[in-house]
Amino acid sequence: MDSKRKALLATEYKIENIKNQAGYFVRNLWKVISFGIFISFWAPTYHTSVAGFRNKSALQVSDYSYLALVVMTAFGYTVFCFMGHYIWSWQDKKQLKSLIEKKEQLEKELSV
16 A cells, blocks of 8 residues: 555656656747757858868858858758657657556555
C-alpha cells in the first residue's frame, strides 16, 4: 500500500513537471529569436579548422551573396525550430496521456 502511494506521488510530480516544462519555444520566444538572428549573421562567415587545416567559409565557397546566405540560414533555423516545437509538443502530450492513465489506475487501486 505504501509503495503505491509513493508511485502515485511520483506520477503526480512527473505530470506537474511535464506541464511546467512544456512549450520551451513559446516561453523563451525572445531568446530563440535573438539566438536565431545571431546564428543567421554568424554562420555564413564561420571557418572550421580540422587537424590544423583551415577550411573555407560558406561565403567563400558558394556563389550566393552574404545576404542570401543569411536569409537561407534564418529559414533553416526557423524550420528546425518549428519542427522541434511540434515534435516536442506531440511527445509531451503522449507522455502526459500515459502518466494520467497511470495516475487514474493507481488512484483506483488505492481507493479499493
